Amino acid sequence: MSRITYIINARGNVSKNQLVILDGNKETFQSYQSIIAVKDGATVTLDPMFWDYSATTLKFLKLFLGVTYTKAEIQAKIDSGDYKTINLN
Helix, strand or coil, rough: CCCCEEEEECCCCEEEEEEEECCCCCCEEEECEEEEEEEEECCEEECCCCCCCCCHHHHHHHHCCCCCCHHHHHHHHHHCCCCEEEECC
């Protein structure tokens, strides 16, 4: 059974268009109508078209991942294979 929660922003407010879908061990981050990322255990998969769509998307992606990486550091994780990319939409 899936459960949907909203991401809480840095000010402690609910971000109505930033969702986390929980399904077993898998967590999916959706921003508006686009799937941005999936965490399945230790595996992180990002959508190559949307993970850095905007500064706001990137800000909420970092909250979802629980990291403070810069955009360049996330790109380095992709380049090294630490983060996977696949079309999620």
